[in-house]
Amino acid sequence: MNLQQIIERLELDLLTDSRDFTLIHPEGGYTSDLLSCVMAGAKSKYLWVTLQAHLNIVAVASLLDVAAVIITENAKPDAATIAKANEQGMILLSTSMPSFEVDGKLWEMGIRS
């Protein structure tokens, strides 16, 4: 399962720059809005599903080297956050779905933790 398929199936909005998402293969997923829990639980190449949309998610995502961050319930990061994510090569995706629904769909697609 590559990120392009996930973006299409979940109809996620891309907030950061486009690139070839078929080359990115997420190896699992983790959901939490508590950054320290993410630090402990999300592994590298995981999808991180969160409601948080502020600048610090970029540092967390980049330190953990996650595959992408899926920001739920239409929470929108500001321009500085998106710019920082682009600078660090992080992918930010957005959806109106709540985290629970996103997780369910990812699980159905075979993404496990």
Place this chain on the structure above:
Amino acid sequence: MSPNRIRTEQEIHGRRGRPITDQDAHEINRVEELSYDLKIHEVMSKNLHTASPDISLSDVLKILRVNRISGVPVVEDEKLVGVISIEDIVRALQNNDLTETVGQYMTRELVTVSNFESIVKAMQTFAEKHVGRLPVVNEEKKLVGMITKGDITRGILVALQKDYKEEEVRRYRASHLFEDIISDRTTLVLRYNIKAQNFTLGGTASSNIKRALLRLGADAQIARRCGIAVYEAEMNLIIHTTRGGILKLEVEPHRITMSTTDDGPGIPDVHQVLQPGYSTATDQVREMGFGAGMGLVNIKRCVDSMELESTVGKGTKLIMRIHVPAENFNGRKEG
């Protein structure tokens, strides 16, 4: 792609029409870039075999055979007048005409490229004219070389090889720092001043530390553990201190020591803050996802030893150590 087209902004500044980031620079097809950077005169063969129009085709055949080439430019009075190739000679063979002169059978329709053009121009001309070799001329239209697809391939390979070597040397220098500098004890110290309440910069020092460790050749797993530990420590300085503090990284071949020092407010009960879930963060900070009460717990999990000392009213010192297995800072990288 038409031959004389001016390169678009996108092609010059990155394929996605924005300034090139580190990530992109990595992804841009280097061969594509080289086809613009490399000039024809850098890859063409200058060791020229030429024929004059009045020699016989059997003499040309000898030149081709001896030099293992499939065609030569025809020059008369220092002027390029045509090209004679195996295909032309095959035509002559069909007429049993090998005693005829080059002038009779050569291709007079001249397609040339100029020496200061990019190799992409030669590649386009090969494709458009269905030819395998092109005479290269200078500004005075004088023949200065020949270019074939093989020359282009070789030129690109040589350039890539050079890139690769430079990258190797760069990596080598950083990752062999500790071997190259001889002392009884070498320590590389990196210091970061962390400001209190500056959430905008939160995690910057940690990201820089992780990158530095990777550059020094640290194992990816060790760099990750350091990154997580130092991030939690950095956020603690931002969230909980009165005036910020100093984050310090000391790298030795066998050990990485990370520490934070601040001058207040201090922790009343250090055992309590080590309990998972215990947090003194404000609601505002919790809303941002901090204050889970897991920071120090995470640190403990990532490092080999952790010391926390604090005096209320004076400040806190946190020391974290990770042991580096032998042979780790040698540029080897793992999963």
